[in-house]
Structures are given as structure tokens and as C-alpha cells.
Amino acid sequence: MNPRPWLESARVELLLFVREPMTVVFALVMPAVFVLVLSGVFGDTPDPSGAVFRGVGGSTYYTPAYIGLAAASVGLILLPTHLAGYRERGVLRRLRASGVPVTAVLLGQVAVALALSLAGGLLVVAVSFLSADPVGAVDPWGVLVAGTVGALAFALLGLALGALLPSSRAAQGAGVLLWFLVFMLGGAGPPPEVLPGVMSDIGDFTPLRPLIIALQDPWFGNGWNGGRLAVLVGIGAVAWAVAAFRLSRD
């Protein structure tokens, strides 16, 4: 197999994402600003009853949560908008007709999404530790694995949305709506413990909730959460199948 188109696709995709102002806003700035503001608002003193923030302080709760939010921003907004725009304008057709494998383009986008998500997560951690005093991760490798699996799951979800939605505007609109939904109910906004029962139940079904818990458990010293990681792998697998099926019929 000729590796050149695969490497060149990844390089071009990285350049295109970096040139997009939305990338900087949603993947890098917004999660870091949220963690800055919420750490300032809630501090890091745990609730004495242990009823909110899973028994830890606000800053310690939100730092891993916003690592997850960076991945959700990339997967729900940036990638679908980008891919749907490609389909809408015939970019994929042109590349396909010229022998550039569409799978190479898609995997290039996934690789870039992964890198952006991890960069966004690192920025969240840096801002959090510079502005507040959260408890550090007990198991950083567990956090890294959860962050990577989650970023991949959201990237693949982004491919599926980009493959299903008809235009970049539709993808952007749907992506921002979904982003607010998972943000508010998935555990990155109000802590799930304070959400009314039905909203918390809905939040359980958002893909952000398992990612946040999978990130928080090793961070708090609760070990790896195999069940939530498996959910993320399942989301990624289904999303990839949907994207591959839909794009093969374009």
C-alpha cells in the first residue's frame, strides 16, 4: 500500500483544522475558560455531606470533566461541520476520483481530532492548576487512557454526524445543540447530583457522561472504570460503522 496519500491527508487535515477559528474557540479556549470560571466560583473545598461533585472539590471535579468537554467539542461541532462541508461541496468526490483514499481522509480527521482533544485537555489541566488548586490525578495513565479512548469515540461520533447531516450549516447547528445538551446534562455543567431525576437520567445516555466518569475515576483514585470505557468503545464502533456505511453510499 502506498503510504503517501495517508500521510499527506493527515498533514493537510491538520493544517485545515488549525486554520479554522472555530477550532481554537471550541477545542482550546472554551473548556479552559469554563474550568477557570467554575474553579473560581466553586473553589476546591469538598461538600461536607459528599452529596455533590462526587465527594471532591469543585475544581478537582471539573478539571477531568473539561478534559472530556474538549473531546466533545471536537467530536460534536468541529468534525461534523468539516466533514459535512466536504460532502456538501463535493470535496470527497474529487478526492475519491483522484485516487486519494477517502478512508485516509477520514482517519486523518480522526488523528487530528485526537490531537486537538488531547491539546484541549492539556490546556484545561494547565489553566486549572495555574488558577486554582485542584487535587492532582492519582492515576495519570488511567486519565490518559480514558482521555484517548473518549477522544477517539467522540471523533468517530463526529464522523457519523458529518456523514449523516446534509450540509456544514446543518452539522454546525445540530452539533452546537448536541454540545449544549451533553454539556448541561452530561456532567460538565451542573453536577449530576443536583440535576432533577429525569434530567440526570437523560444525562446518563449522553456520550459525555461515561467519558467524564471514565476520566474522573482514575483521577480521584477509584481505578479504571472498565464499564464506562467499554461504553465509549461501543459508541466509537457503532459510529464508525454508521459513517462507513453512509459514506460508501455517497
Next chain:
Amino acid sequence: MGDAPRRYCSGVSVTDIRVRGLRKAYGPVRAVRDVSFDVARGEIFGILGPNGSGKTTTVECLQGLRHADAGEVSVLGLDPRSQVAQIRRRIGSQLQDAALPDKIRVAEAVRLFASVGDGKVDMDRLLADWGLETKRNAAFHSLSGGQRQRLFIALALVNRPELVFLDEMTTGLDPEARREAWRLIEQVREMGTTVVLVTHFLDEAERLCDRLVVIQAGVLSATGTPAELVQRYAGGITATFTADVDEASLAGLPGVTAVARRGSSTEISGEPAALLHLGHALVQRGVVPTDLRVHQPSLEDAYFRLVGMDGADGAGGAADAEEPAPEGGAR
């Protein structure tokens, strides 16, 4: 179909594209109903037809971008349905209505498309050939329509393909850029590349194409060299002049089919040879009109007669599609 290839390689006819009984429908719409033709190696082959006639669908089936419902298709000896990856490594493609990412730069696009081949590209030469040397670092969205079109053609040719599909190649180009594009396409052909040109610019087809087909309503309605189509469908020459001559005597000249008086002008229609007989007859009578104007039929005349003659249902076209293509007409 009798439109056999007329170009030869080492004395042996090589067919780069063979299409037989191609059919393709989109739901109830039968976009291509019955198309058959051959394209010989090294020729510029034109596909003409009104909008929605099935031209683009036909070339998309050849490139494996769509799967035909029925019929046989062979491209470079390969089947686009099962060997599309091998085909795409050997062809170039300029698609209609397909863009590039807004923020990709010209040089990045060239490198991306070149990566499918051996990755070697003479960037300076390619960009200079297509008038893009000052646009190397320009983003795609900042290019004018003509510059975009030239970039698309350059990308189609970047890997020195054996066969290139150019769909509406010169749409959006100004007259000067169109002529330059024609010159470059002729150069590409001189290097042995086969060119399939989908166009609705009749002057372009007449200038560039060795042979062409006209597709109407999904059916082949004519095939041949531009000269053959002109001869077959365009009607004869028309000569107009002002002189006091006996119309009846002109009507009897060899090749003259009609004589009409329009005010003070006389209009003679007929075969090309009628012009010589007319000139001879006028000189013999001592009449030398100073306003003699001759209209030579062009591919445009042939095309519009074909389209008008056959109507939209393509029934007449189906009959024409069966007629054998004349031999030896390649320019």
C-alpha cells in the same frame, strides 16, 4: 456500434475505453438508457449533449464513481466496478461541481493529489503551465473562478495519467485562458494521454476532439469526427450576394439545392461544391458581386440540428446510434 478506434500504437489498435449498452437510473429517472462507444488510446474524445442528457453520469460510471445498472464498461482493460483502485491510479479526473476545502493552499492541493502517484511533481513547471505560479500559497477560496478551474485541470494531470476525464473543463475561463487550456490539452495528447472531454462548448469540441458522441436523453444520437458530424447533420453552405442574375439558371447549377430572393439579395444553398460552380457561373456572366458572403456550416449547426431534429425523447437518436461510424476520420 461501429466507431472503432482509429489511433494505433505499434501498429495495433488499443482501446482505452469500451462501453456497451450502458444503463443507469436514479429512481424513476433513466439518466442513461443505452450508450455504447469506444475510445482509442491517444485520442481526444468528446461527449456532447444538453444539460441532463446523461454525459456526466456516463463518465462517472467510467470512473467508478457510480455503478451502472446494466451494460459492459472497460477502462484501460479494467472493470470500474471491481478494479476501481487500479483504475484511479492510472487516470486523472476533473469533475464538474466538485470543490476543494476553502483553506487548502494551491501547493498543498498539488502535493496531496501528487501523493497518489510517485509523489514527484515539478511544482514550478505545473503551476507555470496553468498560470498559477503567483498563487502557490493562495487559499482555494481566494482564487477566482478561472484560477480554480485551472487548478482542477492541473490536479487532474499532476500524476501524468494514461487517461484523463475533463468534465466542463473550461467553464469559467476567459477566452484567452480557454485557448491556453486547449493548447495545453493538445500537448497532453501529444504525450500520449487519452483525453475524454465532456463539454457543451461546441467550438471547443470542434477544435480539440478527434471524435465525439452526442448524447440526448440518455441515448447516443450521433457519433463521428467533428467533420463527419458537420457533413452529416449541419446542412450545406449558404452564399448570399447582391446582383441582378437569373435565379432559375442558378438553381440548375450542380450542388445547388435552393435559391431564394431576400429583398435585393440572392441566397444560394447547397453542397460545398456548389460554391465553385456558383463562382464560375457568376464570372461567366460578368457578374462580380462585392458583397459575397459564405456561411460554412460548423459543429454548432450540426449540434443544434441534431438536438432539434431528435426532440427530447431520444427516439431518433436510438436509430442513429446504430449506424456505423465512418472510418478514417481522425484529425
